[in-house]
Amino acid sequence: QKEVEQNSGPLSVPEGAIASLNCTYSDRGSQSFFWYRQYSGKSPELIMFIYSNGDKEDGRFTAQLNKASQYVSLLIRDSQPSDSATYLCAVMKGFQKLVFGTGTRLLVSP
Amino acid sequence: DGGITQSPKYLFRKEGQNVTLSCEQNLNHDAMYWYRQDPGQGLRLIYYSQIVNDFQKGDIAEGYSVSREKKESFPLTVTSAQKNPTAFYLCASRTHGADGYTFGSGTRLTVV
Numbered sequence: 001q002k003e004v005e006q007n008s009g010p011l012s013v014p015e016g017a018i019a020s021l022n023c024t025y026s027d028r029g030s031q032s033f034f035w036y037r038q039y040s041g042k043s044p045e046l047i048m049f050i051y052s053n054g055d056k057e058d059g060r061f062t063a064q065l066n067k068a069s070q071y072v073s074l075l076i077r078d079s080q081p082s083d084s085a086t087y088l089c090a091v092m093k094g095f096q097k098l099v100f101g102t103g104t105r106l107l108v109s110p
Numbered sequence: 111d112g113g114i115t116q117s118p119k120y121l122f123r124k125e126g127q128n129v130t131l132s133c134e135q136n137l138n139h140d141a142m143y144w145y146r147q148d149p150g151q152g153l154r155l156i157y158y159s160q161i162v163n164d165f166q167k168g169d170i171a172e173g174y175s176v177s178r179e180k181k182e183s184f185p186l187t188v189t190s191a192q193k194n195p196t197a198f199y200l201c202a203s204r205t206h207g208a209d210g211y212t213f214g215s216g217t218r219l220t221v222v
Contacts, residue, residue, distance in 0.1 A: 008150070034210045043200055043213040044153070088152060090210075096160065097143065097168070098211060102152040 023089030133201035
């Protein structure tokens with residue numbers, strides 16, 4: 001079992017819709033969770049981080065964490081074509097290093 | 111501007127050759143990391159360093175070596191022992207207790 005699992009996609013949504021990206025993790029003791037966006041050929045950039053169960057909102061982005069189910073999600077409201085990218089879920093391991101999923105490719109069509 | 115600088119952006123290696131990828135940060139971050147990314151794959155940890163003169167192996171350290179002689183610098187050497195080095199290499203840093211990493215722009219290494 002991979003430590004961090006994501007559906008590779010692509011996830012296709014029309015412009016203006018809500019995109020929902022999901023991630024599961026195997027280490028029940030994990031405390032910190034991150035979402036990165038990566039455009040093709042570029043390095044990842046941090047979008048959101050979440051530590052506590054529940055929702056955390058930042059602009060059009062909402063991160064959701066459910067530790068009991070070992071599940072993290074990212075919602076993107078009012079999706080734009082510029083949101084088309086690969087979204088990487090990452091979990092902090094041992095307070096020292098991030099373990100990444102393989103990413104979900106999101107395609108937002110005009 | 112504070113940030114992480116990776117160089118070169120593109121690098122070509124001949125079979126049997128060692129090459130060194132540079133990573134410099136002026137963020138005064140304590141920890142630095144090297145990841146490798148293959149097409150359609152996530153990031154896999156090669157080496158990381160929490161403090162100067164100390165570093166630990168990640169999940170795929172074989173065929174790679176690092177040094178951390180200065181806080182600002184964490185170069186990665188890809189040795190001839192690394193049989194499949196063609197990949198996108200990413201350097202990252204963070205300060206202890208910070209949220210997430212800051213990434214450099216990456217080096218794309220190709221074996222020719």
